[in-house]
Amino acid sequence: xxxxxxxxxxxxxxxxxxxxxxxxxxxxxxxxxxxxxxxxxxxxxxxxxxxxxxxxxxxxxxxxxxxxxxxxxxxxxxxxxxxxxxxxxxxxxxxxxxxxxxxxxxxxxxxxxxxxxxxxxxxxxxxxxxxxxxxxxxxxxxxxxxxxxxxxxxxxxxxxxxxxxxxxxxxxxxxxxxxxxxxxxxxxxxxxxxxxxxxxxxxxxxxxxxxxxxxxxxxxxxxxxxxxxxxxxxxxxxxxxxxxxxxxxxxxxxxxxxxxxxxxxxxxxxxxxxxxxxxxxxxxxxxxxxxxxxxxxxxxxxxxxxxxxxxxxxxxxxxxxxxxxxxxxxxxxxxxxxxxxxxxxxxxxxxxxxxxxxxxxxxxxxxxx
Amino acid sequence: xxxxxxxxxxxxxxxxxxxxxxxxxxxxxxxxxxxxxxxxxxxxxxxxxxxxxxxxxxxxxxxxxxxxxxxxxxxxxxxxxxxxxxxxxxxxxxxxxxxxxxxxxxxxxxxxxxxxxxxxxxxxxxxxxxxxxxxxxxxxxxxxxxxxxxxxxxxxxxxxxxxxxxxxxxxxxxxxxxxxxxxxxxxxxxxxxxxxxxxxxxxxxxxxxxxxxxxxxxxxxxxxxxxxxxxxxxxxxxxxxxxxxxxx
Amino acid sequence: xxxxxxxxxxxxxxxxxxxxxxxxxxxxxxxxxxxxxxxxxxxxxxxxxxxxxxxxxxxxxxxxxxxxxxxxxxxxxxxxxxxxxxxxxxxxxxxxxxxxxxxxxxxxxxxxxxxxxxxxxxxxxxxxxxxxxxxxxxxxxxxxxxxxxxxxxxxxxxxxxxxxxxxxxxxxxxxxxxxxxxxxxxxxxxxxxxxxxxxxxxxxxxxxxxxxxxxxxxxxxxxx
Numbered sequence: 001x002x003x004x005x006x007x008x009x010x011x012x013x014x015x016x017x018x019x020x021x022x023x024x025x026x027x028x029x030x031x032x033x034x035x036x037x038x039x040x041x042x043x044x045x046x047x048x049x050x051x052x053x054x055x056x057x058x059x060x061x062x063x064x065x066x067x068x069x070x071x072x073x074x075x076x077x078x079x080x081x082x083x084x085x086x087x088x089x090x091x092x093x094x095x096x097x098x099x100x101x102x103x104x105x106x107x108x109x110x111x112x113x114x115x116x117x118x119x120x121x122x123x124x125x126x127x128x129x130x131x132x133x134x135x136x137x138x139x140x141x142x143x144x145x146x147x148x149x150x151x152x153x154x155x156x157x158x159x160x161x162x163x164x165x166x167x168x169x170x171x172x173x174x175x176x177x178x179x180x181x182x183x184x185x186x187x188x189x190x191x192x193x194x195x196x197x198x199x200x201x202x203x204x205x206x207x208x209x210x211x212x213x214x215x216x217x218x219x220x221x222x223x224x225x226x227x228x229x230x231x232x233x234x235x236x237x238x239x240x241x242x243x244x245x246x247x248x249x250x251x252x253x254x255x256x257x258x259x260x261x262x263x264x265x266x267x268x269x270x271x272x273x274x275x276x277x278x279x280x281x282x283x284x285x286x287x288x289x290x291x292x293x294x295x296x297x298x299x300x301x302x303x304x305x306x307x308x309x310x311x312x313x314x315x316x317x318x319x320x321x322x323x324x325x326x327x328x329x330x331x332x333x334x335x336x337x338x339x340x341x342x343x344x345x346x347x348x349x350x351x352x353x354x355x356x357x358x359x360x361x362x363x364x365x366x367x368x369x
Numbered sequence: 370x371x372x373x374x375x376x377x378x379x380x381x382x383x384x385x386x387x388x389x390x391x392x393x394x395x396x397x398x399x400x401x402x403x404x405x406x407x408x409x410x411x412x413x414x415x416x417x418x419x420x421x422x423x424x425x426x427x428x429x430x431x432x433x434x435x436x437x438x439x440x441x442x443x444x445x446x447x448x449x450x451x452x453x454x455x456x457x458x459x460x461x462x463x464x465x466x467x468x469x470x471x472x473x474x475x476x477x478x479x480x481x482x483x484x485x486x487x488x489x490x491x492x493x494x495x496x497x498x499x500x501x502x503x504x505x506x507x508x509x510x511x512x513x514x515x516x517x518x519x520x521x522x523x524x525x526x527x528x529x530x531x532x533x534x535x536x537x538x539x540x541x542x543x544x545x546x547x548x549x550x551x552x553x554x555x556x557x558x559x560x561x562x563x564x565x566x567x568x569x570x571x572x573x574x575x576x577x578x579x580x581x582x583x584x585x586x587x588x589x590x591x592x593x594x595x596x597x598x599x600x601x602x603x604x605x606x607x608x609x610x611x612x613x614x615x616x617x
Numbered sequence: 618x619x620x621x622x623x624x625x626x627x628x629x630x631x632x633x634x635x636x637x638x639x640x641x642x643x644x645x646x647x648x649x650x651x652x653x654x655x656x657x658x659x660x661x662x663x664x665x666x667x668x669x670x671x672x673x674x675x676x677x678x679x680x681x682x683x684x685x686x687x688x689x690x691x692x693x694x695x696x697x698x699x700x701x702x703x704x705x706x707x708x709x710x711x712x713x714x715x716x717x718x719x720x721x722x723x724x725x726x727x728x729x730x731x732x733x734x735x736x737x738x739x740x741x742x743x744x745x746x747x748x749x750x751x752x753x754x755x756x757x758x759x760x761x762x763x764x765x766x767x768x769x770x771x772x773x774x775x776x777x778x779x780x781x782x783x784x785x786x787x788x789x790x791x792x793x794x795x796x797x798x799x800x801x802x803x804x805x806x807x808x809x810x811x812x813x814x815x816x817x818x819x820x821x822x823x824x825x826x827x828x829x830x831x832x833x834x835x836x837x838x839x840x841x
Contacts, residue, residue: 056743081745091740095758095835105744137835153744163743376702447770448818450777452794453811463802538689545691549798559694568701575694582689 003068004029005161005193006053010062013048013218022048023218025062032160033191037208039198040241045218046197050163053195054083066161081108084154084162084192088169090146092138098124098149099134105157123152128182144175151183155190162194168203180206201242205230205249213238227253250367251331256324256347259366262356265344267292270313277312278303288342290357291317297354300342320346324358330366333358383569384576393573398557400577407554407581411541414476418483418536423529426491430525431517439492446485451543454478459550475547475554479540486539490532494525530596534589542582545574555581633805641790641809648789648817651779654711656772659718666719667726677727684720692717692778696785710782717778718771725767729760762836765829769822776818780810790814 007029014021023045030036038046051057053064055076064071071079092101099120106116124131127148138146147167154162168176180203187194198204204211205226213221213229215237222234230250233239242249267290268277281289281303289306291298291313299317309315322336324347336345337360344357387393394400429439458477462468498521506520545556555577562571634641670677687695695713703709733756741755780791788795793810797803 054743056739077742077745077747079745080743085740085743087736087740087743089734089736091734091736091738091743093737093741093755093759094734095833104741108745139835380701444819444822445815447773448777448822449815450780450791450811450818452777452780452783452791453815456794456797456807456811459798459802460804460807464804542689542691545694549693556691556694559691559697563697571694571697575690575698578691578694579686579689583686586689 005032005067006030006195007065008062011049011052011059011064012061013052013057014060021217026218026220028212028220028223030193030195032193034209035187035194035196035207036210036212037196037198037204038212038214039201039204040214042199043216044214046214047165049218050165050195050197054080054085054163081105081157082159084159086150086154086164086167088166090150092146092149094138097134098136098138101138101149102152102156104153109157119156123155127152143171144179147171147179160193162192164194164196166197183207205253213241247367248331251334252329254330255326256328256330256333257326259358259362262347262358265357266290268312270298270311272312274306274309274312277306292354295353297346322346323348330363334363380568380572384572387569387573388576403553403555403557404581407544410472410475410547410552410554411479411544414479415483415537415540418480418487419533422484422487423491426488427495427522430492430495431521433496439489443485443489451482451546454481455546455550457481470551471553474550475544475552478546479544482543483536483540486532486536491529494528495521498524526596530593534586534593537589538582538586541585542578545578629804631805634809644790644792645813647787648779648814651710651714651782651787651789652772652775655714655718655775658711659715659722659771660768662715663719663722663726666723667730670723670727671730680723681720684723687716688720693781693784696782700785705785707787709785710787714775714778718775721767721771726760726764729763730756732763733759761833762829765825769825772821772825773818776814776821780814
């Protein structure tokens with residue numbers, strides 16, 4: 001691994017007039033190009049920690065380095081121009097147009113006009129914002145649009161580090177989900193080092209390459225990739241914080257593709273004999289059988305309905321209502337499985353090609369391995 | 370402008386001498402008599418203006434009507450100089466109604482002066498009641514009359530009372546203008562002192578008017594604490610003052 | 618007002634107004650000058666006081682209390698009080714006028730600066746604004762609507778108070794009021810002295826509103 005972009009070494013903050021530190025000797029490293037999520041209950045010091053990195057809050061002990069340089073060795077306002085910053089309320093400047101808002105840091109850095117304008121245009125496109133929005137004022141935008149502008153503004157001078165303090169906390173759940181996906185897309189292209197604060201464990205699991213779970217006083221309970229945290233919570237606190245549906249949350253982290261080859265499953269070709277069909281169904285301990293036309297799945301029929309027919313394909317079939325693709329999460333697979341009358345979830349590849357079916361046993365096997 | 374320090378000292382000494390001279394306080398032209406006059410020429414217009422402007426403002430606010438008229442009254446009311454109001458009061462009293470000088474001109478003047486802040490603030494206070502609160506009240510079956518009396522008025526009461534206090538101070542502090550039109554009250558000391566080049570009397574008058582105004586402010590503040598429902602206290606000053614602000 | 622005057626007239630010499638347009642114009646110009654000087658000086662002092670009040674919170678109470686007490690002094694009395702020291706000069710007039718603008722201007726400026734949303738300030742700091750730049754480029758523009766609202770109130774008030782400086786030989790249009798009073802309620806002069814400043818105040822108020830709209834296009838579009 002390359003050198004970590006951000007290193008906290010015993011970082012401590014004691015606010016004036018309080019005896020117990022809000023953050024007490026916290027040490028951790030944020031690897032270059034990863035998203036690290038600080039998560040924890042209120043009062044755990046996650047926001048304080050984040051704000052110590054760009055010195056919005058001054059640390060009272062320990063050292064914090066960004067790209068190898070102690071943050072205290074730099075003028076705060078110069079340090080901050082090299083670090084992107086997004087807060088929950090966004091804090092767009094109401095008296096400046098969207099384009100002017102995005103151009104904030106380039107202007108502070110003294111970029112020339114042409115370069116700034118080109119960068120603003122580029123970012124509006126990157127964030128999926130209509131070019132004509134550039135001339136509007138923040139009050140004329142929707143919550144989701146404003147949030148995108150906030151991110152664009154933070155990215156304007158192409159800083160290697162991005163600090164995000166509950167950036168999606170104030171938008172409705174649907175927009176929030178969309179913004180999360182967009183952030184992951186953006187990160188896949190830009191590879192920034194991102195520190196992201198949230199109190200929502202699901203958001204942390206969804207976004208984080210690593211998650212730091214903090215307890216009151218900035219005490220680090222566990223710092224690991226989400227998969228590891230869900231599989232093996234380090235402390236009872238982490239276990240409780242993850243909530244009752246750890247298994248489901250882990251399923252959400254993995255995709256159908258992670259299961260590998262699924263095999264044919266409980267299916268026969270349409271021209272198979274009735275006896276063969278009955279035997280396959282018996283092997284799978286099912287009372288139904290799937291009927292295939294080559295690499296297409298026609299549907300399914302009750303084994304008892306095959307009596308009197310010659311070929312498996314001679315009877316009427318019912319359709320599988322739920323079909324998954326390789327990118328779907330295993331959580332979606334479980335959902336499809338419990339909603340289906342046959343108790344399986346069908347997986348289709350490109351061009352509706354039949355790729356196999358997922359059973360509860362298969363899911364279970366994947367999770368315990 | 371010679372030795373301002375010395376003249377300032379002189380002025381203070383003279384003022385102190387005048388204020389502590391028993392002769393200044395007694396008799397039909399003494400401080401006590403003039404104070405009573407001052408109270409009277411302030412109270413009559415203030416009470417009448419309250420009787421007219423507060424119900425009008427509250428009703429207009431309740432029906433959410435007359436926004437344009439309200440704004441016009443508010444702007445015009447502020448734009449007319451108090452000296453111009455005095456002219457109007459004089460003409461009305463002397464030329465139109467034949468009531469003569471001294472008492473009525475300044476009463477009319479102060480009445481017109483008080484209308485605008487009382488109306489504007491009553492109107493705004495009622496109109497800006499939380500819509501959710503009104504919806505909840507109506508949803509529970511309160512009649513329009515009940516909504517006005519049981520919800521809008523209590524919620525608006527702090528702002529209205531603040532407006533009364535500020536208006537009262539304004540009226541009391543403007544009342545001395547009446548002395549220009551041969552009126553009574555504490556303003557007489559200022560005008561007469563100026564006319565007779567008696568700095569002690571003039572400055573004494575200024576001090577008395579300021580003290581009078583501060584006493585009125587103090588008294589009404591005490592009243593507010595008694596009348597306004599506890600949880601609504603102390604949240605309104607800034608809004609009301611900004612809507613009113615006027616020097617006399 | 619006109620029916621009242623008509624009734625009272627019994628032959629009011631309205632022609633006086635037409636015959637004296639030069640004098641009226643001169644008085645109007647003087648009125649504007651006195652108002653303008655007071656506003657510029659008052660605004661400058663108020664800005665200093667406001668910035669002080671914001672940086673050092675403890676000063677806010679005393680500043681508004683002092684300016685508030687000034688409000689309880691009748692303006693003509695204040696001019697009289699000053700006259701023995703500074704004479705019947707323009708300085709006397711302006712000291713009084715400026716003092717009366719301060720309360721409204723300081724209160725609105727502080728309220729305007731206080732009203733700048735915390736998240737906007739934090740975002741600005743987080744992006745590397747220095748303190749001075751934050752004040753000039755973010756806080757001041759955002760406080761502008763409230764500051765100008767204060768300027769409008771103060772301007773209207775000042776136009777009215779200028780009439781009272783007639784007592785110390787200035788007064789702009791207000792001089793006609795004193796003259797009219799002394800000439801046994803000479804109505805044309807009284808009307809010019811009373812209506813003139815009112816119109817002037819409304820015009821200046823409207824002009825400042827237009828200035829505010831021009832300077833803060835964002836606040837209007839936001840409200841729309």
